[in-house]
Amino acid sequence: QVQLKETGPGLVQPTQTLSITCTVSGFSLTSYYMQWVRQTPGKGLEWMGFIRSGGSTEYNSEFKSRLSISRDTSKNQVFLKMNSLKTEDTGVYYCARDLNYGFDYWGQGVMVTVSS
Amino acid sequence: DTVLTQSPALAVSPGERVSISCRASEGVNSYMHWYQQKPGQQPKLLIYKASNLASGVPARFSGSGSGTDFTLTIDPVEADDTATYFCQQSWNDPYTFGAGTKLELK
Numbered sequence: 001q002v003q004l005k006e007t008g009p010g011l012v013q014p015t016q017t018l019s020i021t022c023t024v025s026g027f028s029l030t031s032y033y034m035q036w037v038r039q040t041p042g043k044g045l046e047w048m049g050f051i052r053s054g055g056s057t058e059y060n061s062e063f064k065s066r067l068s069i070s071r072d073t074s075k076n077q078v079f080l081k082m083n084s085l086k087t088e089d090t091g092v093y094y095c096a097r098d099l100n101y102g103f104d105y106w107g108q109g110v111m112v113t114v115s116s
Numbered sequence: 117d118t119v120l121t122q123s124p125a126l127a128v129s130p131g132e133r134v135s136i137s138c139r140a141s142e143g144v145n146s147y148m149h150w151y152q153q154k155p156g157q158q159p160k161l162l163i164y165k166a167s168n169l170a171s172g173v174p175a176r177f178s179g180s181g182s183g184t185d186f187t188l189t190i191d192p193v194e195a196d197d198t199a200t201y202f203c204q205q206s207w208n209d210p211y212t213f214g215a216g217t218k219l220e221l222k
Contacts, residue, residue, distance in 0.1 A: 037213075045159070045202060045213035060210040094158055102149035102164035102204070104171070109158050 002026035004095055004107035011113050012085050020110055022078040022095030029053070029071055033098035034078045036069060039109070040091030050098060051078060085114045118142050120203050120214035127220045133191035136217045138203035140184045147207035148186045150179055153216070154199045162201075163188060195221055 008020035022034070036048040049059035051069045059067050068081045078095055090113050096103035119141040128134045138148065146166040151159035161170040163179035166186060178189045190197055200216040 044215050045204070047204075047211035047213070058209075062210070099161070099164060101147070101168070102161045102170070102206070103151075103159075104161050104164075106158035106160070 002097065002105045004097065004105055006093060006095055006107045006110040008093065008110040008112060010111065011115065013116050014085055014087060014114055016085055017081060017083040018085055018089070018093075018112060018114075020080045020093050020095075020112075022080070022107060024076050024078070024095075024097070027097065029073045029076060029078065033100070034069075034071070035096045035098050035103055036078075036080050036093065037096055037103070037106075038089075038091050038093045040088065042088055048080070087114050090114045117210055118144060118205055118208045118212050120205060120212055122201075122203060122214040122217045124215070125218045125220065127222055128193050129222045130195055131192045133189065134193050134219065136188040136190075136201050136219070138181075138186045138188070138214050140186070140205060142208065143183050144205040144207040146182050147205055148179075148181065149204045149206065150177075150188045151202045151204065152197075152199045153202060159202060190219075193219075193221065197221070 003025045006022050033050050035050045039045050051057050057069050066083045071078045092109040094109045095107045097105040121139045148166050150163040153159045162177050167179045180187050200218045202216045203214040
């Protein structure tokens with residue numbers, strides 16, 4: 001069955017870099033776009049960006065200068081890296097599979113706290 | 117960015133019909149999707165492309181609309197439907213979500 005699971009650091013210091021891994025099973029990354037969405041107390045659900053089935057990426061311009069999405073298809077993993085973290089980046093980060101019409105499977109999310 | 121406006125909260129009795137609205141600040145064609153989120157859980161896709169029921173979702177849920185005005189309807193409402201419901205558009209860049217409508221049962 002389709003499963004997605006995010007793993008990440010939990011606590012990150014301001015100005016540092018956030019790295020999250022999304023490990024998937026039950027489908028191939030070469031067949032679906034993969035999305036990153038976060039949920040913060042200040043802005044609610046925010047679309048961050050995606051990686052296409054072919055490997056190219058698109059980012060929300062709000063994050064574009066500090067966000068990178070990549071993948072390792074051999075390990076069934078998608079990666080999010082975001083630098084220059086601020087306290088406002090505190091929230092839950094989700095990866096999700098893109099049905100092309102909505103995001104049909106989501107990971108359980110990883111809580112990230114940005115604090116010194 | 118495309119702003120999606122939802123009413124913040126609704127309260128209904130079990131067995132009733134409820135309609136949750138989402139208005140977009142600009143047209144999104146039919147690329148409006150609806151999610152249910154319960155506390156501590158990830159969002160769950162209910163409706164995609166305005167009116168298509170996602171796999172495994174009960175037929176009590178339905179969606180309608182196009183352009184800028186969309187509606188999610190639950191009929192009849194059950195106790196388990198207590199949750200926050202979000203709309204999301206994927207027509208305009210960047211994709212955006214509504215702030216959510218919290219559904220409470222009386």
